[in-house]
Amino acid sequence: MADIFAYIEHNQGVAEDSALELLTAAKKISPDAAVTAIVMGSGGDLDKVCNEMAASYNAVWKIDNAAFSFPDAEAARKALVNILPGDCVLLVPHAHLGMDLSPGLSIKMDSTFISDIVDVEGLDGNTLKVIRQEFAGQVSTHVHADIANGAVVNVRPGVFQPDESKAGGGEVVDKSGDLGDVSVKRKYLETVEAEAGEVDITKSEVLVSVGRGVEEEDNIETIFDLAEAMGADVSCSRPIVDAKWLEKPRQVGTSGQTVKPKVYMALGISGSFQHMGGVKGNPFIVAVNKNPKAPIFQVADVGVEADILEFVPELTEKIKEL
Amino acid sequence: MEILVCVKRVPDTAENEIEINSEGNDIERDDLVYSVNEWDNYAVEEAIQIVDKVGGSVTVVTVGDEESEEVLRREMAMGAQNGLLLTDDGFEGADGKGTASILAAAVKKGNYDLILTGAQADDGAAEVGGMLAAMLDYPYASLVNTIETQDGKLKVGREVEGGNQDMYEIELPCVLSIQTGINEPRYVGIRGIRKVASVEIPEYGASDLGIDASSVGGDAAKVKRMDYFMPEMGEGAEMLEGSTEEIIEKLIEYLKAKGGLK
Ligand SMILES: Cc1cc2nc3c(=O)[nH]c(=O)nc-3n(C[C@H](O)[C@H](O)[C@H](O)COP(=O)(O)OP(=O)(O)OC[C@H]3O[C@@H](n4cnc5c(N)ncnc54)[C@H](O)[C@@H]3O)c2cc1C
Ligand SMILES: Cc1cc2nc3c(=O)[nH]c(=O)nc-3n(C[C@H](O)[C@H](O)[C@H](O)COP(=O)(O)OP(=O)(O)OC[C@H]3O[C@@H](n4cnc5c(N)ncnc54)[C@H](O)[C@@H]3O)c2cc1C
Numbered sequence: 001m002a003d004i005f006a007y008i009e010h011n012q013g014v015a016e017d018s019a020l021e022l023l024t025a026a027k028k029i030s031p032d033a034a035v036t037a038i039v040m041g042s043g044g045d046l047d048k049v050c051n052e053m054a055a056s057y058n059a060v061w062k063i064d065n066a067a068f069s070f071p072d073a074e075a076a077r078k079a080l081v082n083i084l085p086g087d088c089v090l091l092v093p094h095a096h097l098g099m100d101l102s103p104g105l106s107i108k109m110d111s112t113f114i115s116d117i118v119d120v121e122g123l124d125g126n127t128l129k130v131i132r133q134e135f136a137g138q139v140s141t142h143v144h145a146d147i148a149n150g151a152v153v154n155v156r157p158g159v160f161q162p163d164e165s166k167a168g169g170g171e172v173v174d175k176s177g178d179l180g181d182v183s184v185k186r187k188y189l190e191t192v193e194a195e196a197g198e199v200d201i202t203k204s205e206v207l208v209s210v211g212r213g214v215e216e217e218d219n220i221e222t223i224f225d226l227a228e229a230m231g232a233d234v235s236c237s238r239p240i241v242d243a244k245w246l247e248k249p250r251q252v253g254t255s256g257q258t259v260k261p262k263v264y265m266a267l268g269i270s271g272s273f274q275h276m277g278g279v280k281g282n283p284f285i286v287a288v289n290k291n292p293k294a295p296i297f298q299v300a301d302v303g304v305e306a307d308i309l310e311f312v313p314e315l316t317e318k319i320k321e322l
Numbered sequence: 323m324e325i326l327v328c329v330k331r332v333p334d335t336a337e338n339e340i341e342i343n344s345e346g347n348d349i350e351r352d353d354l355v356y357s358v359n360e361w362d363n364y365a366v367e368e369a370i371q372i373v374d375k376v377g378g379s380v381t382v383v384t385v386g387d388e389e390s391e392e393v394l395r396r397e398m399a400m401g402a403q404n405g406l407l408l409t410d411d412g413f414e415g416a417d418g419k420g421t422a423s424i425l426a427a428a429v430k431k432g433n434y435d436l437i438l439t440g441a442q443a444d445d446g447a448a449e450v451g452g453m454l455a456a457m458l459d460y461p462y463a464s465l466v467n468t469i470e471t472q473d474g475k476l477k478v479g480r481e482v483e484g485g486n487q488d489m490y491e492i493e494l495p496c497v498l499s500i501q502t503g504i505n506e507p508r509y510v511g512i513r514g515i516r517k518v519a520s521v522e523i524p525e526y527g528a529s530d531l532g533i534d535a536s537s538v539g540g541d542a543a544k545v546k547r548m549d550y551f552m553p554e555m556g557e558g559a560e561m562l563e564g565s566t567e568e569i570i571e572k573l574i575e576y577l578k579a580k581g582g583l584k
Contacts (some may be wrong), residue, residue, distance in 0.1 A: 113447075134445050135446075140553045143546065242502045
């Protein structure tokens with residue numbers, strides 16, 4: 001069995017939730033494999049993350065270099081090619097960094113890339129058996145990958161339970177000297193913070209959230225009417241912001257806001273993982289969708305199969321009558 | 323600037339309910355409405371806007387079968403000057419790496435300063451752009467939502483967690499994957515498509531590209547999709563049944579109980 005490594009995303013000295021989810025995924029690939037955490041960064045915070053990870057992982061490779069004071073995938077890719085064993089399995093969270101890093105890394109390592117897995121069935125010789133989704137989560141597939149030459153595997157955040165067993169007791173090994181040349185043709189300049197909006201949906205207790213199912217800009221009005229009747233705020237999925245029907249601060253999801261309402265009402269939203277990734281705190285989820293197989297019904301508490309353009313105005317009327 | 327935009331023909335998930343066929347080895351494709359991958363429309367629009375500003379031309383390319391030609395025409399109707407269809411029986415069953423290898427061969431045959439892909443397509447792998455860049459040894463940035471042209475380089479923004487934007491300077495030639503929302507793709511009507519209906523679209527097969535089809539097609543694929551299945555519903559939602567009135571009544575009870583009405 002090849003060595004398994006996990007790429008740890010961290011922020012201000014704290015590992016992201018994905019860090020311990022990757023450990024669970026690694027153990028599903030091979031229950032007895034020694035799993036090494038890769039922690040890249042620069043300066044003081046790095047040791048904190050390394051020590052935190054050493055409690056859970058069998059080993060931690062610390063990579064301290066000014067090039068990683070900001071998590072730059074281009075430079076990280078060069079470093080990883082130089083330090084990782086060629087036939088290893090590297091697990092990476094399938095988020096904004098992993099999308100930047102992993103596909104190219106698999107080419108440079110001449111290993112197999114498996115993207116956005118949602119479950120692991122196991123390893124059979126050199127065949128890694130995993131589950132993926134296609135068509136925005138509407139169907140699943142069993143995928144078999146030949147990993148004889150190693151693999152880079154992007155793991156969907158939030159689907160594996162974090163491994164809290166703290167059974168690692170690993171040692172931190174400083175690999176910073178082995179990086180080689182990490183100069184790249186892409187230079188990080190700055191991060192521009194997202195703008196705040198007129199409503200702060202991260203504080204809302206009840207959200208009426210609208211997706212592409214609303215079909216036309218003019219129909220957004222009916223969503224505001226319902227929200228007003230309920231005493232709720234209006235949020236939305238990404239396509240509504242892309243179309244400029246609502247402003248960006250109302251977008252729920254991994255590239256928008258993380259919300260923690262008591263009640264979340266998803267109207268004409270399919271339930272992509274990037275959207276649901278922004279819905280936290282285990283709210284009561286109501287989904288209204290005309291497609292009974294929409295993935296949102298798998299995560300909702302209560303579902304209604306209906307056309308929102310007809311259903312929403314009727315619901316609004318009834319609530320007003322209360 | 324010479325820009326190549328990679329586009330993929332995909333079933334339109336907003337228009338279709340995706341069903342699995344009786345053998346479980348594919349989705350029911352018979353009644354599907356196909357269109358160009360949502361992300362790719364934004365990439366083509368961006369390329370056209372760049373060329374409008376600094377000159378040059380836009381070429382759209384796809385790896386696919388004869389039917390994929392329609393998406394090339396659609397993007398040419400938007401304003402791309404050239405189309406290129408990469409097709410060969412041997413390409414069938416290519417995985418993401420195979421697709422990127424075919425595209426890389428086409429890039430090498432041309433002379434492009436900038437290559438754009440969509441951030442992701444229907445298989446949701448978000449892999450082809452990054453692989454292509456690595457094969458060409460070009461710098462790469464994914465999830466790009468702003469592009470500013472500068473001398474010999476670009477200033478680009480990557481949209482990351484929370485809608486924050488990481489700004490980079492990136493040298494040309496490079497590969498960028500484009501995120502939705504970067505622009506507002508123009509509308510193309512039937513008339514626009516008719517205008518480009520007779521434009522010649524060159525087709526390249528494996529030998530034209532100087533590649534061995536068996537190294538990129540299904541036999542070479544290391545990642546194999548074995549079947550399609552419907553995900554377990556798990557506990558799933560309690561579906562409210564009955565007349566609309568009854569459903570609304572039940573829903574209001576739930577909303578009251580859970581604090582959803584103020
Ligand atoms: C890196 C990255 C980050 C992303 N970040 C985010 C994010 O932060 N937030 C986000 O939302 N998305 C995000 N996305 C996009 C995400 O992948 C999906 O494309 C998006 O969430 C889909 O939005 P939707 O559900 O509104 O639209 P669709 O997926 O098109 O779903 C529309 C739904 O409406 C239903 N419908 C249609 N008409 C009606 C009707 N009349 N009545 C009832 N139902 C109807 C359909 O059955 C369908 O289920 C991101 C993507 C990437 C690649
Ligand atoms: C008959 C058939 C069999 C297949 N068998 C397999 C299989 O066994 N294993 C497997 O892994 N995959 C298989 N595929 C999937 C196929 O190879 C995918 O096109 C590839 O994996 C990338 O798809 P994606 O949607 O994940 O692309 P992503 O990487 O998500 O797409 C990102 C961007 O890359 C570009 N792009 C992607 N595909 C193309 C294209 N064809 N032409 C031009 N640009 C493109 C576009 O700009 C797109 O926006 C099969 C496909 C078909 C039609």
